[in-house]
Amino acid sequence: MPIRKPPFPRILVNNVSCMRNAQTVIRNINASVHDGSALVLTGSNGSGKTTFLRMLAGFSRPSAGEILWNGHDITSAGVFQQYKLQLNWLSLKDAIKDKLTVLENVQWFELLEGKDGKKSLPAIELMGLGRLANDKARMLSMGQRKRLQLARLLAIDRPIWLLDEPSVALDAEGVHLLEYIIAEHRKKGGIVFVATHLPIEIEDAMNLRLPQRFPRRKTFVDLVH
Numbered sequence: 706m707p708i709r710k711p712p713f714p715r716i717l718v719n720n721v722s723c724m725r726n727a728q729t730v731i732r733n734i735n736a737s738v739h740d741g742s743a744l745v746l747t748g749s750n751g752s753g754k755t756t757f758l759r760m761l762a763g764f765s766r767p768s769a770g771e772i773l774w775n776g777h778d779i780t781s782a783g784v785f786q787q788y789k790l791q792l793n794w795l796s797l798k799d800a801i802k803d804k805l806t807v808l809e810n811v812q813w814f815e816l817l818e819g820k821d822g823k824k825s826l827p828a829i830e831l832m833g834l835g836r837l838a839n840d841k842a843r844m845l846s847m848g849q850r851k852r853l854q855l856a857r858l859l860a861i862d863r864p865i866w867l868l869d870e871p872s873v874a875l876d877a878e879g880v881h882l883l884e885y886i887i888a889e890h891r892k893k894g895g896i897v898f899v900a901t902h903l904p905i906e907i908e909d910a911m912n913l914r915l916p917q918r919f920p921r922r923k924t925f926v927d928l929v930h
């Protein structure tokens with residue numbers, strides 16, 4: 706019987722470290738991420754979760770090690786141009802334009818992709834914002850803004866999702882919707898990276914807990930107790 710080689714991971718994080726202000730924030734991280742996988746990043750404030758996501762997005766270069774996509778370093782010029790088209794980024798900066806309607810906010814991104822804008826309304830409806838589609842985005846609550854960001858993920862439809870604190874401000878139903886769209890995205894072979902402090906149910910996810918960078922000092926709360 707012929708010996709089969711295991712498939713090459715879509716993304717390989719190979720012994721990656723990152724320095725910030727002459728200090729090591731991330732040290733020797735390794736991960737093999739295949740299509741349909743999810744990697745959940747946890748760790749205390751300042752442990753480097755966002756820094757790690759930024760490296761995965763190619764915004765910051767590792768100070769050591771490399772991140773490979775299909776076997777190629779994502780920071781090399783020719784590769785990055787292709788790689789960035791695979792990414793969908795969700796962060797606390799929501800990039801929502803208050804003067805546009807909810808629908809226009811999603812359609813705008815879809816049209817930028819050169820698409821016809823037809824996925825926007827179904828995405829908004831799935832995220833429970835259908836009746837607000839024609840309202841200005843400035844009317845939205847925090848949780849509704851987060852739902853709008855998630856609708857944008859669905860409408861743009863790129864394979865690699867980088868989600869920084871996606872459940873912040875969502876109610877219980879919103880968190881279930883988030884879990885649902887992550888599961889559906891993975892079924893289609895999509896990859897999801899999630900940095901979070903809050904529990905999110907993601908089946909068979911890999912978990913990476915970044916170590917605390919500094920010894921914990923006593924806080925006011927410790928002193929009170």
Ligand SMILES: Nc1ncnc2c1ncn2[C@@H]1O[C@H](COP(=O)(O)OP(=O)(O)OP(=O)(O)O)[C@@H](O)[C@H]1O
Nearest residue numbers: 725726730748749750751752753754755756757900
């Ligand atoms: N642009 C920057 N320049 C210098 N240092 C930075 C920069 N961005 C982040 N840092 C530092 O890198 C460290 C890790 O920050 P990062 O935002 O990645 O942490 P995090 O785990 O996402 O934290 P949180 O849970 O608070 O969101 C922090 O000490 C932070 O001060």
